[in-house]
C-alpha cells in the first residue's frame with residue numbers, strides 16, 4: 645500500500661512520466677546552473693529545531709489569519725503559469741482543490757483561465773502581477789481580477805528580466821515549441837504583448853506599491869524579497885505582506901535559499917506586515933521550519949503543479965497530506981499553535 649507520504653514523495657517522478665518532456669522540464673528547471681534551485685531544496689533540512697517537551701499536545705491547531713481571513717492551515721499555493729498544459733482543467737481544478745481545503749490560491753497574471761471562472765469556484769484567491777514599463781497597460785487585467793473577487797494583489801519584484809534557463813530535455817525542445825500560446829495571459833487585453841511599454845518594468849520602486857493599492861483597492865503583497873532593508877522599504881511603502889522568495893530558483897542564480905533569507909526579513913519587518921515564504925517547501929517539516937523562523941505562511945509552487953497532473957483530487961490529496969504532516973511535526977515539536985512554533989530554532 646502507498647502511504648500518503650510516499651504518494652507525495654513520488655509526485656515529481658509521476659509528473660515526469662506523465663507530462664511531455666518539455667512541459668515537465670519547464671516546471672522543474674531553475675535558472676542557469678540551478679545553484680539557487682538546489683540550495684533552496686536542501687536549506688530547510690539544515691535548520692535544527694529544538695522541540696519543547698512536557699507540553700500537552702492533545703490539541704494542535706495550525707490555523708492562521710492571513711490578511712484578515714482565517715485559514716485552517718498556514719499553507720498556500722504560489723502563482724504558477726501553464727497549469728492548463730499540466731491538466732486540461734488547469735487553474736479551475738487547482739482552484740476547486742484549494743477552495744475545498746479553505747486555503748489561499750495565488751493566481752498568476754499569466755494564467756490561461758479567465759479570472760471570472762477561477763472566482764466562480766468560490767476559492768479565496770489573490771492575483772499576482774508583473775508590472776509593465778507603461779503601468780496603465782496592467783490596469784484592465786487588474787480590474788478583471790478585482791471584479792472576479794481577488795482579495796489581494798501580489799507584486800512580483802524579482803523579475804526585471806526573465807532569468808535564462810537552458811533546455812535539458814534529450815530532444816532539446818523548449819516548452820514554447822509544444823504549448824499553445826492560447827494557454828497564456830487570457831486575462832489581458834488582446835494585443836497586449838505588441839503594445840509599446842508592455843515589456844516588464846526595469847524601474848520598479850516602492851511607489852508601485854501605492855499605485856497598485858490605489859488602482860485595485862486591495863492589500864499589496866510584495867513577492868521576491870530577500871534582503872532585510874528591502875523588506876523594511878516595502879513595509880514602509882505600505883505593503884501588507886512581504887513574501888520571501890527566489891522564484892523557486894528560476895531567476896537570479898546566486899540568490900540565497902529562502903530559509904537563509906527569512907530570519908533577516910522577519911526581523912526587519914518587526915511585525916508591521918505579514919511575512920510569507922516559498923521555495924523548496926516539500927513537506928510539513930519544512931512548513932514547521934518556516935513558521936519557527938517567523939513566517940506567517942509557507943507557499944508551494946512545483947508540488948501543486950506536479951499534483952495537478954492528477955487533477956483536482958491530486959491537489960486535494962497533496963494539501964491534505966501537507967496539513968497532516970504539519971500537525972504531526974507541531975506535535976513532535978511541542979508547539980500547539982503557530983504562535984508556539986516561533987523560535988524553535990533557538991534553544
Ligand SMILES: Cc1cc2nc3c(=O)[nH]c(=O)nc-3n(C[C@H](O)[C@H](O)[C@H](O)COP(=O)(O)O)c2cc1C
Nearest residue numbers: 722723724725752800891892922923924944945946
Ligand atoms: C512553472 C512555474 C511557473 C511560475 N510562474 C510564476 C508566475 O507567473 N509569477 C510568479 O510570481 N511566480 C511564478 N513562479 C514562482 C512561484 O510562484 C514560486 O515562487 C516558486 O515556485 C516556489 O518554489 P517551489 O516551486 O520550490 O515551491 C513560477 C514557478 C514555476 C515552477
